[in-house]
Amino acid sequence: MFVFIIAVIVILAAALYLLYFYKVNCSSKECFNDKLAECDRASFIEDSKDTAWQYDINGKSFMCLLSQNYCTECKVNVKLLLIKSGSVDSGKLEGLDMVCSLPFGLVRNPQEDLANCHGDLKEQMQDLMINRLHAYILSHVGEIGVELDKVV
Numbered sequence: 717m718f719v720f721i722i723a724v725i726v727i728l729a730a731a732l733y734l735l736y737f738y739k740v741n742c743s744s745k746e747c748f749n750d751k752l753a754e755c756d757r758a759s760f761i762e763d764s765k766d767t768a769w770q771y772d773i774n775g776k777s778f779m780c781l782l783s784q785n786y787c788t789e790c791k792v793n794v795k796l797l798l799i800k801s802g803s804v805d806s807g808k809l810e811g812l813d814m815v816c817s818l819p820f821g822l823v824r825n826p827q828e829d830l831a832n833c834h835g836d837l838k839e840q841m842q843d844l845m846i847n848r849l850h851a852y853i854l855s856h857v858g859e860i861g862v863e864l865d866k867v868v
Contacts, residue, residue, distance in 0.1 A: 748771065752773060774815075809841060812836045813835055
């Protein structure tokens with residue numbers, strides 16, 4: 717009986733590990749997109765000429781495993797690892813992350829729609845965009861005024 721209990725515990729521990737802790741490390745965008753389509757746990761680092769992003773798919777929720785009716789969104793942790801080019805103020809975004817919710821089955825870069833994300837990276841990106849827009853408006857006030865006069 718003791719051996720049976722130990723075997724059940726080992727099997728449950730292995731199942732929990734595979735469902736909630738094991739993560740495939742994708743080396744290609746295709747591998748990651750395949751995992752994202754199914755919302756399977758995976759990790760991928762996308763290294764472009766301007767930035768390096770780390771994506772971690774958190775996997776399906778427990779309710780999703782019980783019934784596909786509960787699978788409405790897939791949570792992806794997005795971390796900005798490195799900014800290779802851009803303005804100096806962009807550097808403060810490095811190392812920050814956010815969690816994005818994608819509709820289940822949708823394959824795209826999670827950071828494309830910030831409305832579906834939350835976290836420090838999103839807030840700092842929005843602050844940076846607002847500050848840049850504010851600076852642009854201040855530097856072009858005269859041109860904007862002339863264009864507005866044309867409309868009226």
